[in-house]
Structures are given as C-alpha cells and as structure tokens.
Amino acid sequence: MSEAKGRRRDGLALSRALPDRSLLAMVAAMSLLASLTYAGAVGARALSSRWAAGAANLVTVQVPDPEKPAADTTAGSATSMGEATAHKDGASDASSAQTAQFPASQPEKQSGSKTAATPDMTRATAIEAVLQASPDTQLVHRLNASEIDRLLAPWLGAAGASALPLPAVIEVHLSRGAALSTNVIASIAQIAPGSLIERNDEWRVRLLDIARSLLACAALAILLVGTIGAAVIAMATRLGLGARRESIEILHGLGAVDGYVASRFARRVAGLSLAGGVVGTLLALPPLAGIARLMAPLSGGGALTFGSGETGFSIAETMTAFATLCGETPPALLWGLGVVPFAAAFIGWITAQVMVRVWLRRLP
C-alpha cells in the first residue's frame, strides 16, 4: 500500500523502469560471493592466528623396528640408562607425577629408580614412556594401525600398510615454546638407534606463510567483489536511469529539485539492493552452516581427540583449528554477514544518488 503510494507519489514508476529482478538477482549473487569470501577470510585469519599461536608445537618421533624389546639396546649400553636416569633425577617431581599414569602392566620397575623405560618394554613403548616422563610434553600419542594406514594411503593405496615393516610414529605435543631436552633425545637414540625426530617448525613457518597469503587473497577477493558489486549496481542504475530519462526530464520540467528526484531513485535502488543482499547472504548461510556442523564434533575438545582413531593427525589439527574458529567467531562472522546487505544497499544508494545528480546537472 505505502509502496504503491510511494511509487505513485514519486512519479518515477521505477519498479517498471528498473530491471528489478535482474538488479536484485545480481546484487544477491554479489552478496553471496561477498559472504562466502568474507567467511573464508575470517576462517583464514582464525587459522593463521591459531597456527601462529603455536598450537601445533609438535614433534614426530619415528621408531624403526618398534616391537624389538628395548632391553636389547639398553642392556648393552650402560651410559644410556645412566643418562636417562640422570635426566629423570633432574626432573623428579614432574616426572613422578607422570610416571603414575603409566599402564599398570609395568610392575617390574627397578626399585627406587624412576627410570621411565624398563628393559622388558618394546622400543616403541619405552620411548613413549621416556617422552611421557618428560616435563615438557603435554601429550604423547602413538599412531595406531588405522591412523598410519590413513597417513600412508595417498602413497600406498587403500590396501593398507599393515604388511610392511613400518616404524612406529609417535606424536608429541610439547608445551608452548618448549623443545625436547637433549637428555630425552639421547635416551631415544639409546633405546632405538636410527629413530627420527622431526620438529615441525619449518612446516609451521610454511603454514603461516600459506595462511598469510590466504589472508591476502581473501582481502583481495573482498575488495574485488566489493568493486564489482558496486560496478554492477552502478550499471543497473544507469540502465534504469536511461530508461527513465524522459520521466526524469518531465519531473525536472515540473519543478522537481535534483535532490528529490535523486533520492527517489536512490531509495528504490537501495531497497532493491538491500533485498538482493539479504537473499544473497541467506543463500550463503546453508553452506556455512554445513561447514560449521561438520566442525561441531571437533570444537568441543581443546586437546586432540586421537583416542577415537577417526582422524589423521594433521587433518585433525587443521579441523580443530577450524572448529575453534567456528566455536569462537560466530558473533564476528554473523556481524560481518549482517553488514553485507546494508553495504549493498549503501553502494546502490550512493551510486544512484551520484548518477542521478550528475545526469540532472546537464539540465539547467
């Protein structure tokens, strides 16, 4: 009613003149793009800050012949045990707390000694125990068969790797800023010569670089989408204005001032752009919600959930970061998405204002 009245009053009959639906559809498409781009940018930023925060202070230890008894090596090397013991003594309090978590199947501890590895363990479990005992480690996890399978699947195919003699892979999450002590490294070398200890520092740096370029791309995309969106609205406005040229001339001749004509046109364009922006942003929500739901199970645990064996470690790491992002940022994300339609409306409004006024200026 008021819409019909307004249209009647402004005399421009813009709803017939403007390519309504195409303008709305174009703005909707641009808003959908902008929403997804923005969500991607927010995700990229959260991921990069997560990576930067050192959440992935991760060390991977590969132990060859993991099932060999650890005793074989330790027996032949007194120094190794001595060093390990010395280390344990140095950190007696912390390690004793962790020693308590050891599986109950290690009854044969040398009396009085707090040595983590015992001769009857396999090399892998012995190293695990040493790592567990270190005060710098937060979490030690030996990848199980299915996790290794998944890890190797890209190279070995679905057949799995169980048939191959594979090293054990132990993931160690260190405290922030910490590194494996030389004692621990020496112990590992003693227990299982040929073990590989791999820090992922360089990997982290590379991830950060990727995140940074991702951010730059997202910013660029937002800029581009904004510019193209403004251009699209401007072109649609120009089209509508061209079609209404006679009507605007008539209104001008009847004594309508520039501001009146421009504001009528701008309001109409802004309304259409707002509607298009809402539609586009709403269309962006299902895919974003889908991603959020995928992340939901992961967002609960701050620590990694390896026990389930459902996720590979690097993927889990990424997923956790993303889940945290989704857990942490909905308000920011929603805020940003809510801004999209209004940004579209504003672009439409300002474009129409400028164009109509510039055009009217050609008339005296």
Add this chain to the structure above:
Amino acid sequence: MIRLSNVTWRYGSPTRRAAVGRGTDAATALSSVTFSVPQGGFRWLLGPSGAGKSSLLRLLHLEALPQSGELEILGTHVGVDVKRATLARLRQRVGMVHQDFRLMPTLSISDNVALPLRLERRDEAAVADEVAAILRWVGLSERSDALPAELSGGEQQRAAIARAVIARPGVVLADEPTNALEESQSSRIVGMLREVSTLGATVIVATHNDALVRRFPAPALRLERGRLTSDESNAP
C-alpha cells in the same frame, strides 16, 4: 509577467558557461528577442516552421538559459548566476503544454495530472479533489484511470493542459496544442487556454493555424528565423 530584452539563444551550448555575444549563425534559434507580456495577458506566438517558436517557449519554461540578454519571469530575473533551486521553484509556477504532451507513460491520467500538486507535497485528499475538478473541466473524468497510450491525441492534449494548469501557475505555455486535432477539438482547447488567462495567468500559445487565430483574436508575437518581426503588445 514575462519580460525579455535582447535575448539570444543558440543550440549546441545549452549550459550556463556558454559563450556570450557571438554573432548570429545557423544554430542560433533566437537573436535579440525583446518583448514583454503583462500578467493575465494572452499572446499568440506565430511564425513558420523553424522560426524559433518552440525554442522561445523552451527558454520561457527554463529548459535552457539565455546566453545573452535579460529574461525575467514572474518577477524573477533569470541570469547565468541564478540558483538551481530558484529555477526549480520557478518551473513549478510555469505550466507547459509540450507539443508531444510529455505525459508519463507508466502513470494513469489522474496520476499524471496530480504530479505538480504532489511535487508541492499537497495532502492526498486535496490532491484527489483538485484532480477530479480539473479532469471534469477538461472532460476526462471517465478516463482518469487510463494510461496515456490508451487515449486519443485530443484526450492526451487535454490531459497535458490539465497538468499544466492544475497548480494554478502564473505562466502557461502551449506549443502547437492544436496541431493534430480537428476543428471542434482545437476550438475547445483554445477556449480553455483563454479561460486560464482570464483567471490571471499569462498565456502564450504557439501555432501556425491561421484559422484558429482568426477565430480567437488576440495580440500576436511573430517570429521569423529567430527574430521577432512583430509585437502587438500594445493591443488589449
């Protein structure tokens, strides 16, 4: 009240920055036109096709500004330094009946006729009353909801006149309002325009229909190639 003194106007330089004082050339539509019409006066604007009648009316409707000379409409001096807002306000007080009617194709006849009142932000009840009255006066009460394209030429002409006079402007200009009409229609339209002038508006009607001029005797302004060749301003 309309007053022109030495007004020159040429096409191709419609802006106020136009060069001033150049000699007459092919594009010059009006050169050194001087005349005045008192408030409530009625004038025929005569001359062959291409003489500059439409150009003069366009100038008086402020669709263009004179490049030189003085122009005064309803007490307002229109020079190169006039404000846009002043021009807009002045245009609201000058009703124009274009040769091609210039009705908005997407609006009904009553909405077209209501435009000047709505631009003045009159309240809708008053607008409805005025529109009904003016449509009755031009005999279009039955066609108020029709679109311009659904009307005959004579009906569109009358709608254009209704729109030009509804806001009771001080000046009414009509460009060949009887061009494509039969005799009875023409007489009716000229009768209306004369009535408007007796109500106090200054009216200028361009035509080259001599029979019509003979039937409605009134002072005439005669244009020839942009120059005013005769001004019967002293006539009643």
